[in-house]
Amino acid sequence: MTIRTIATLTLGAALSIAAGFSLAASRTDAISKAAQSFLDSLDEGQRIVANMPIDTDERATWSNLPVIMVQPAGVLIKDMTDEQQRAAHALMRATMSSQGYAKFAGIMVLEDLLHQMEAQDESRSGPYADALLAARDYGNYALSIFGNPGDASWGWKIAGHHAAANFTISNGRVAFTPTFLGSSPMEVESGRYAGLMVLAHEGQYGIDFMTSLDSAQQKQATISDEAARDVFEGPGRRKSLEKYEGLQTKDLTEEQAHLLRRLVAEYLHNADHDAAYAQMAAIEEAGWDKLWFSWRGPVDPKGKFYYRVHGPRVLIEYNRQNANHDHMIVRDPTNDYGEDWLGKHYKENHPSGAEIRENVRRNIESASENVEE
Numbered sequence: 001m002t003i004r005t006i007a008t009l010t011l012g013a014a015l016s017i018a019a020g021f022s023l024a025a026s027r028t029d030a031i032s033k034a035a036q037s038f039l040d041s042l043d044e045g046q047r048i049v050a051n052m053p054i055d056t057d058e059r060a061t062w063s064n065l066p067v068i069m070v071q072p073a074g075v076l077i078k079d080m081t082d083e084q085q086r087a088a089h090a091l092m093r094a095t096m097s098s099q100g101y102a103k104f105a106g107i108m109v110l111e112d113l114l115h116q117m118e119a120q121d122e123s124r125s126g127p128y129a130d131a132l133l134a135a136r137d138y139g140n141y142a143l144s145i146f147g148n149p150g151d152a153s154w155g156w157k158i159a160g161h162h163a164a165a166n167f168t169i170s171n172g173r174v175a176f177t178p179t180f181l182g183s184s185p186m187e188v189e190s191g192r193y194a195g196l197m198v199l200a201h202e203g204q205y206g207i208d209f210m211t212s213l214d215s216a217q218q219k220q221a222t223i224s225d226e227a228a229r230d231v232f233e234g235p236g237r238r239k240s241l242e243k244y245e246g247l248q249t250k251d252l253t254e255e256q257a258h259l260l261r262r263l264v265a266e267y268l269h270n271a272d273h274d275a276a277y278a279q280m281a282a283i284e285e286a287g288w289d290k291l292w293f294s295w296r297g298p299v300d301p302k303g304k305f306y307y308r309v310h311g312p313r314v315l316i317e318y319n320r321q322n323a324n325h326d327h328m329i330v331r332d333p334t335n336d337y338g339e340d341w342l343g344k345h346y347k348e349n350h351p352s353g354a355e356i357r358e359n360v361r362r363n364i365e366s367a368s369e370n371v372e373e
């Protein structure tokens with residue numbers, strides 16, 4: 001990076017921290033009040049399901065799979081009253097930026113759109129297809145609160161198909177990792193919503209940065225000619241990447257440094273902007289030149305590809321599953337679930353293949369019984 005770029009980033013981080021401290025109390029207070037309002041809207045049975053201790057490993061148990069495969073913990077949107085749904089959305093808006101909230105809400109709405117598309121698919125047949133169709137539902141996202149909102153430290157989680165985020169509020173700070181997002185379809189190809197893209201920039205920003213590199217840099221960044229099957233550190237697989245790979249981003253041109261910062265910011269700023277600025281400042285403190293960029297697959301915006309940004313304070317993975325389906329995740333290698341702040345290590349869990357198959361079997365049986373009735 002050039003001296004001018006480093007100076008700009010450093011000044012930006014400093015201003016962000018200053019602004020963040022002046023706003024932190026009001027922002028975290030707003031988040032706590034929104035969470036308490038959500039809990040207050042629940043009945044006693046729902047509150048028992050939704051509110052858990054902050055030290056439970058359930059905080060780190062989540063999935064991006066449909067509910068036919070994994071049932072998320074907490075209260076499902078579809079089991080909430082209108083008042084409770086409004087309170088749930090108020091909590092999302094309080095904790096996320098407008099950009100992040102739009103992405104989460106858009107992914108949830110995509111489930112209803114998928115339901116419509118698959119219901120009209122004449123080739124769809126069989127009990128699994130029926131059960132999967134039943135699972136395509138905007139309401140199949142669950143919220144849970146960990147600890148007591150307003151305490152020095154507490155957290156909350158939203159989880160469902162293609163959208164999961166874990167938030168920790170601790171002494172005026174907000175952690176927002178891990179956060180997983182995905183979209184299928186990436187772009188709606190036909191019908192009333194043709195052209196709609198919920199996750200519009202993540203894939204293209206990776207392409208933009210990769211194509212800004214010279215041939216030697218691209219060769220160093222490319223660690224495989226084959227795209228990945230999925231992100232490597234998905235649910236239940238954190239810290240599975242044992243080393244940095246690809247291109248160390250220490251000798252970038254000013255344009256390349258800008259594109260890298262833009263890419264990272266796109267992911268971080270799904271959270272409340274103050275929290276995102278603080279995370280950007282943490283990356284700056286660790287050193288932007290400590291980041292590594294790696295690529296798998298062809299450099300083709302319409303093909304399958306994978307990229308990763310990896311450093312001491314951030315891990316970003318993006319995987320184009322196929323031409324119209326993508327996954328992405330953001331982690332903080334030192335502070336997922338606010339572990340560094342809380343001084344606690346959570347055991348991250350995800351159902352095994354056998355458990356997922358059993359869940360599918362039970363849901364197929366349930367869907368078949370509903371059809372017979």
